[in-house]
Amino acid sequence: MNLLVTGGAGFIGSNFIHYMIKKYPNYKIINYDKLTYAGNLDNLKDLEDNSNYKFVKGDICDYELLENTIKTENIDYIIAFAAESHVDRSIHGFAKDFIITNVLGTQTILEIVKNNKEQIKRLVHVSTDEVYGSLELDGKDRFTESSNFKPNSPYAASKASSDLFCRAYVKTFHLPVIVTHCSNNYGPYQFPEKMIPFFVLKLLKNEKIPVYGDGLNVRDWIHAIDHSNALDLLLHKGVDGETYNIGSDNEIKNIDITKAILELMGKDENSIEYVKDRPGHDRKYAIDSSKIKSMGWKPIYTKENFKEGLKETVEWYINNKEWVENIEKNKENELNKCVK
Numbered sequence: 001m002n003l004l005v006t007g008g009a010g011f012i013g014s015n016f017i018h019y020m021i022k023k024y025p026n027y028k029i030i031n032y033d034k035l036t037y038a039g040n041l042d043n044l045k046d047l048e049d050n051s052n053y054k055f056v057k058g059d060i061c062d063y064e065l066l067e068n069t070i071k072t073e074n075i076d077y078i079i080a081f082a083a084e085s086h087v088d089r090s091i092h093g094f095a096k097d098f099i100i101t102n103v104l105g106t107q108t109i110l111e112i113v114k115n116n117k118e119q120i121k122r123l124v125h126v127s128t129d130e131v132y133g134s135l136e137l138d139g140k141d142r143f144t145e146s147s148n149f150k151p152n153s154p155y156a157a158s159k160a161s162s163d164l165f166c167r168a169y170v171k172t173f174h175l176p177v178i179v180t181h182c183s184n185n186y187g188p189y190q191f192p193e194k195m196i197p198f199f200v201l202k203l204l205k206n207e208k209i210p211v212y213g214d215g216l217n218v219r220d221w222i223h224a225i226d227h228s229n230a231l232d233l234l235l236h237k238g239v240d241g242e243t244y245n246i247g248s249d250n251e252i253k254n255i256d257i258t259k260a261i262l263e264l265m266g267k268d269e270n271s272i273e274y275v276k277d278r279p280g281h282d283r284k285y286a287i288d289s290s291k292i293k294s295m296g297w298k299p300i301y302t303k304e305n306f307k308e309g310l311k312e313t314v315e316w317y318i319n320n321k322e323w324v325e326n327i328e329k330n331k332e333n334e335l336n337k338c339v340k
């Protein structure tokens with residue numbers, strides 16, 4: 001496989017590249033990434049000398065460069081992670097960037113797939129459960145692949161729009177495209193604007209950690225390694241034109257994950273500062289993954305061993321001081337922009 005990974009310098013993309021290179025040392029992997037504030041080549045430092053890995057700096061909205069890369073590298077599979085991904089940024093003034101990258105960028109990739117049908121065997125478009133909107137906190141409902149799209153943030157709206165473009169290109173041009181909807185990821189290499197690394201780094205500096213609203217919002221947490229092995233399965237064995245939900249049956253209240261982090265770091269609840277809720281804050285996400293599970297997929301980290309996965313993750317941020325320092329040094333402005 002000659003695989004093009006867009007957004008491979010980000011959190012999930014870099015976890016996915018590590019996973020794939022280890023499992024399929026003979027595959028050629030091209031990481032195509034614009035290196036926005038969220039892109040970080042330090043995530044892939046260990047692969048610099050790997051002859052089957054190559055980085056290309058580029059924007060997914062740049063039709064010419066992207067198509068040239070695909071042609072030159074003889075790419076036959078594409079997996080699309082590149083996106084503006086932080087909900088808070090989409091609320092606090094950067095919504096246009098979300099439309100440009102998430103919608104226009106996806107449509108650019110689809111055009112390239114359409115115009116290179118003989119060469120490209122499959123595109124996996126990585127999306128989110130946030131497109132489905134919010135569930136009732138006390139209900140038992142879960143999002144299925146046929147749940148309606150009801151996005152509540154500009155981020156979710158841009159991802160929903162990109163998913164609909166995928167659907168339209170499948171229906172109109174019969175393209176080999178798969179769309180995935182995954183729940184909240186955790187693991188190493190996550191830009192510290194997102195909850196888990198953000199809290200760990202604040203606690204390391206003995207600062208308070210901000211919890212939105214009453215902290216009762218529920219998220220369905222999946223380890224990035226489990227997201228990666230689900231995507232691996234779909235890349236190889238998914239059915240074109242289908243959508244797949246990916247989640248680990250691991251629904252947890254934000255306040256409970258906060259307390260678990262405090263405990264792991266030897267802190268108490270005095271370190272919590274309750275802050276004004278995020279506007280349009282979704283109350284609950286929960287994913288029904290029976291479709292992908294029926295293909296044999298099983299997450300390594302579930303509700304039973306989540307604490308273990310969280311502990312490893314927290315320790316990763318504590319132990320990778322250089323990675324953290326580089327981000328804080330080079331991206332201080334961006335970190336301050338999104339911490340609201």
Ligand SMILES: NC(=O)c1ccc[n+]([C@@H]2O[C@H](COP(=O)([O-])OP(=O)(O)OC[C@H]3O[C@@H](n4cnc5c(N)ncnc54)[C@H](O)[C@@H]3O)[C@@H](O)[C@H]2O)c1
Pocket residue numbers: 006007008009010011012013032033034035036037038039040058059060061080081082083084085086101105126127128129159181182183184185186190191
């Ligand atoms: N993080 C989650 O919990 C989660 C859950 C479900 C789905 N997703 C989806 O997974 C994907 C990856 O998420 P993430 O958390 O790794 O994001 P991230 O913000 O950590 O990484 C995004 C990457 O995309 C790159 N990028 C941004 N705009 C680009 C452009 N125009 N052209 C090329 N590269 C560009 C960035 O440089 C960065 O490396 C996204 O599509 C996101 O919507 C994320």
